Structure formats: C-alpha cells, structure tokens
Amino acid sequence: MKLAYSDEDRAFQKEIRLFFAQELSPEIATKEERQGHLRRIDYADWQRKLAERGWAAPNWPKEYGGTGWSPVQRHIWEVEYGRACAPEISVIAIGLVGPVICRFGSEDQKARYLDPMLRGDIFFCQGFSEPQAGSDLANVGTRAVRDGDDYVISGQKIWTSHAPDADYMVCLCRTNMDVKPQAGLSMLIVPMDAPGLTVRPIETIDDAPSVSEVFLDEVRVPASELIGEEDKAWTYAKFLLNTERTHNAYIGILRRYVDRLKRAADRTIGYRRKLAMLEIDVDALEWSVLRVLDAAEGPGTAASASALKVSASELLLRAGELEMEQLGLAALPVTPHGENIASYDGFRSQFMYWRAASIFGGANEIQRSIIWGSLS
C-alpha cells in the first residue's frame, strides 16, 4: 500500500488547481458555495469546459470519455473540486446511467447518450424509489410490459431528484412477476416528455427545489431503451455500487466546509474545539476513502464503503451545525430561495439538506446491516 502522494500526484494537483482558478467562474463558485442546489442552467458553461478538457467524467472508462486517472488522482480531483466550490455536474448521468451504459448498454445507446451526457446536452434523473420501495428497493412495483416493439410502463416513483431539469429518467421497473423480487427488475430509459408521464415537485424542509414524484400512466418507450438485458437490473445496480464506493464520502464537500468554517470568525474556545474535532474526523475519513480506493475487492471493502457513508452523513451534519452556530440569529430569517445571495438562507438550506444524508443512497440502518453482513 502506498498512499502518500507522489511527485506526479502533486504535479497533477497543481495542474487541476490552475484549471479551477482559470476556468471556474467566481460567480458560479459563489453561488454553489452560498446557495447549493445549482440547476443545470447554472453550470452549463462549466460542464462544457470540463467536457472540452476531457474531465467531465473521471469515473468513466477512458474509451468512452473518462480520464484514465489512477484512483488516487481521482481522489485528488474530488477534493480539489469540492474545495474550489465547483458545482457537481449531471450527477445521475455522470455517476449512474453513464457507467451502466458504458458497461452494459447497446452500441446504439452508447452512440446516442454518452457524448451528449458529457457535454451536458442531455440530463438524467433516477427513478428507483417508490412509495412502497424505499429501503426495500427490490419491492419496486412499477410495471413495464412488453407490447410489440415497445414497453408500456405504469407506476409511481418518488424522491426523484432533479426531475424537472431532466430530459430522461432511468426507471427501475418490474418486468417479471414470476421470480424472486430482485430477479425481475429492469432498467429503462424514459423521456420525461413522453405522454403519460407527469412530475410533481415535493416541498421539503430545506426550502429548496430538490425532489419530486413522477407518475407513469401507460408510458410507451421503444424496447431499444432497455439497458442491457431484461430482468438484470439488480446485477447492474450492484455493479454500480462496486464502482462508486467512495462517492458517498462527500470528502470534497467536507473539506470545503472545514475551509470555510476556519475562515469565518470564531466565537469561543468551545467552538474552536468542536471545529478541530470536525477537522480531525474529516482527516480520518479521507484516509478511509484512500484505503477503500487502494483495497482489493472483498467483503471488508463493502463494510468500509458502508462505513464511509454513515460517517460522512454524520460529519456533514456536524459541519452544518457548526456553521449555524457560527451564524447565530443570522441563520434564522427566511428569504425566498435564490432571491438574495447575500443572505444566509443558502447555508441553512444546505444544513437542512444534509439532514437527508442519513436517508438517501441507502439509509444508515441499511448500511449497518451491510457492515454486519460483511463481518460475519
């Protein structure tokens, strides 16, 4: 194991810092830092610049537009990205649908979707969760029934992030009722403007646009929109889990918090101690990330990956709480979202949003069950 940064890594770090300094517009960085929840339109320019440089999807295989970076380089990228307050682009397309298409998609899908995804010309949302399929995701009830050259999809999705911004939804559907629940699921790409599909935004405690309900009433999509094979979606989801083990650690965002909190005026010794404890815990988490990146696959890695997710969700909350403490009464008044970038609403909204980090991406209890399962 060699985890210390090499000279090459340091040079790499310098190179990307320079890139951020030259290419990331200060307005967008400020908006990302103070407000969060940037919309597609906010970062369109930034995504184009990344795509031109070939850095839009470091997690993809090189032949499809990835970077070919080492795991450590990808980690450096993620930390610097967060610290520079660069907005995360097309999360679902780059992080989820893209890799699955690269690995399991048809040549036609690769040709139609991958490049536009990188450039930000098309945008995806993730339609997995349903009212009755949250932690128990295998319980998905949305049906896709084959009808000639099409699938006809009916059902309801919920908690779909960024749905109003999306052109497509990757939809987890039941295609087989006769096998055990995990074995009867498929992934289909559904255009958001398809007849029969409606989106209803959900108001949330962070007073920011984030999640929606998506209703599908006999939505028709060509069978060519099936990703990979019928009934294999559970395998693809597991593949994703294995490739995206450290993303949930939010290490870039945590570093950004630590930077910002240290810059801000501090109040008391008690406050400074709490901030120091946070920084120590973030240091430890970062090395846990590096160890997962370095490790061979195995049950221990699964446990560590789940541990990262649980720790990160707790650290994000602590960071947000410290920021609220530092703002005091100034954190309380509400001005409508986005109206006043100089207010502290965005900081409070982000703090409230992190309250959901123990819920999304596999709730913490589910992660704990995975850890227990990997240990025995």
Place this chain on the structure above:
Amino acid sequence: MELTLNDDQVQFLDTIRRFLGNRAGVEMRHAPTLERRRETWAALAELGLQGVAVPVELGGFSGTPEDIAVIAFELGREPVGTPRYENIVLAARLLGKGSGDAVAEMLGRLVTGDLRPAIAAYERPTCFDLAKSTTRISKADGGYVVNGDKLAVVDGDDANMLLVVGKMEEGGDLAVLAINPASVGVTISPHHLADFTPAANIRFENAFVSEAMLLVSGADASEQLQDCLDEALVILCASTVGSLERAIERTREYLAIREQFGQPLGQFQALQHEVADLFIETNDARSMVYRAMSALHEGREESRRAAAACKVKVMTAARAVTGQALHLHGGIGFTAEYPIGHHFRRAFVDEKLLGDNEYHLERFMAPSGDEAVERAA
C-alpha cells in the same frame, strides 16, 4: 414543588390539546397568515392563556412558573402556528415591573388578547449578553428617546407593543421600555424564521417614549431583567420538551404503519431501540425543566445556573431527538408536508432564541459570586 397535576389542570390541558389537535395539519407547509394568527391569538385569550402570568387584581391568574410550564409543555406539542408562550409570559412579567395606570391597563389588555407584545432584545447574531446592548435610551422632555437596531424580534411584525431592552445614556444601566410600534422613528422589517415563527428586524431612530413606559430601570435592572429571562428560558424549554414528546409519539405511530421488507418497520429491534433512546434523552430533558423550575424559587445564584443548564440540556436533546425522529421517517420526514420536519425546524430555532447553547454554557461555567471573589483574591 408539586409534580402531579390536579383535576382542574388536567381538564384545562385537555381543552388546550383538543383546540390544538383540531388545528394541527392546517397550513403546515407555509407560514400562517396574519388572519389565522390573530384568530389563534383570540382563541388562546378565550382560553385564558395570555393572562396566566398577570396578577389576579388585573384580571389574570397570578400563575406560578409551574402553572405556566404545564401549559407550555402542552402548547409545544404542535410546532406550527402557536405563539411562543415564553414571550407572553416575559411580557407579563416585565409589564408587572412597571407602575401606574397605563401599565395596569396594558396588562388588562394582555389578558383579553387585545395587546400583542413582542420583546426587542438582541442586536447582533451571536451576542446574547444584554449587558453589551448598544441600544441607547436618552432622557428627553417628558420621557426618553430610543436609538438602536434589533434582530429577529419574534412576533415583531404584528405586535402592538414592543418591549425594548437598552442602556441608559446616563449611568449606563440597563432598562426596559414599552414602545408603541406605530411611533415615529420605529421601522419594522418583517420576515419569518426557519420554523415559520413570524418575526421582524426593528430599528429605533429617536423614537420617543413617555416617562410612564419605563418598566425596569436602576442599578438592579439587569438582575431584574435576568430574573424574567430565566423564567422565560424555562418556559421555552418546557414547550420544546412538549415538541419532543409529540415527535416521539409521531415516530412511534409512523413506524407502526410503515411497512418495508414485508413487515411494519416498528418490528425491527434496531429501530425500537433507537426510539427508546429518544425517550431516554427526552425524559432527562423534562426532568431538567423541573429542576430549573424549582430553582426559580431559590435565589438568583441558583436560578441563573439552573436556567442556563436547562437551556443547554433541553436544546441539545432537541437537536438529537428531532433529527433522529426525522431520520426514522425516511424520505417522508424530509418533506414540508409531514409534521416531523416541523419539530426539527422548531428545535433548530428554539436553540437560538433567548441565547444559544454556546452562550448558556459560558454562563453556566462563569464563576458564581463567591467563587468570583475567591479567584479575584
């Protein structure tokens, strides 16, 4: 201190609970309208709640902190659209320090619900020590003029009487004055807080107040004000505890009906234990309210420390309990529609009202009278 409720109290609380229960869920997602708030205010006056801390001679009930706290426990259970009771009590106590017919009349109007008070005390986001107030009160012909800027004044947008804390220009003692917000020189910028509590930032520019409206003054003013604030802190904590208890009930109810993996979530022992932990935290938080209430009768040194300790204990529990209760609801907990998120938001705001945890911890750690003398020696 009597911990068991008598029949009258039980019946009274039951009336309040039914009143709140009928309104729960209405307008959860948005700040209540002015009309709705006025309606609630009038209904609470009908129940006699505004007058509890007002002396009997003036139409009130001369309630003790204990009488008031049991009501606050109850009111705290519904986190949206109920006025913050600690401020009503604080207003009654501060007005009670004044004298003359005009003040007596205001107390009478508080009982009937005609008076809508707000406390304008804090000025800077993280400074809760009122001895550092920069609001200036200067002597003028027939009264005083006030200059200063106040922050996050709860209910300050629709008050018809403001109780302003400031410092006398002459002598530098703290003082509290009652000002009509319609006076020349008072500017009100309304907003609401993260839990929908209505509030305002208020600027006083040479605002004139007549002599009779000086409620608290003199060398002892700061201690007198602190007496009132300590009681208000305990009342605030009682309502927070009420909110936590309701949040736990709601969580338990939700886990009983929410099914995943083919069974109600409440059947998973991991979750049963998590809910039990919430109970443990809240149980101690309620005890701390009793401890602080009892200390309110025990002289300043004891009551100061106990009130500060109570705020820290209860608000620490509140953050943990409401956050975890939200988590246990899954995605539903994150919605504005579902009540559990409001318990979380309310706890978030409660922690910062009347001084945040960091401030009260410092207060608690500050050497008490005797120790201070010893250390100085």
